[in-house]
Amino acid sequence: MSELRFTEDHEWLRTETDGSVTVGITPFAQDALGDVVYVQLPELQHYDKGAEASTVESVKAASGVYMPLSGEVVAVNAALEANPELVNEAPQGAGWFFRFIPANAGEVGQLLDQDAYDRLIKANAQA
Template structure:
């Protein structure tokens, strides 16, 4: 498995061997949301970084998943349609949301690494 990268919105990204990037939410985000009861996966197609592409609802709140980088969504995790609890049970595995082809594959490496993400979480929990 490739090294994970993270966004400040608590999404994880994994660069796959085929050049696609898999996106999900972190365990920290999942714990903050509580039990996920609904996931709207994105449509296939091109999106700009920051565009809202997916929505998830939990017993606590609704939350948007944004496109982490410019690119084209080429695959969605349709399993989430009937099994939104996968986001709670396996947020870094079977609970992934979508895969996309980044416009600039090098940009993935510019996102937060594990150490930087851990500092972000620490800063947010200390605040």
């Protein structure tokens, strides 16, 4: 899945053919959270980079899902409301959280690629 980009907050991003960007949490993040029991999805509105757009709750903890870039949320994964376990089952597939239109599409490419994200996880594990 080399087309994915990642944030240091353990979110993945995939640019879709229509220019929107799909966001979810990485397998590393969902594994750290444990069994997901609730997902609060964002409103369809503009969020600034770094703003908490969504919340995911597990049996272990609650964690924010942050806006990786400034942009307008245009779709949410309503299936997570009834089936939050999709985040555990397919974090980079059916467990996606939301789609947004970035204010500056060029910024997506500035995020971590797979190799850089793998190095981040390795560095965190050694810390």
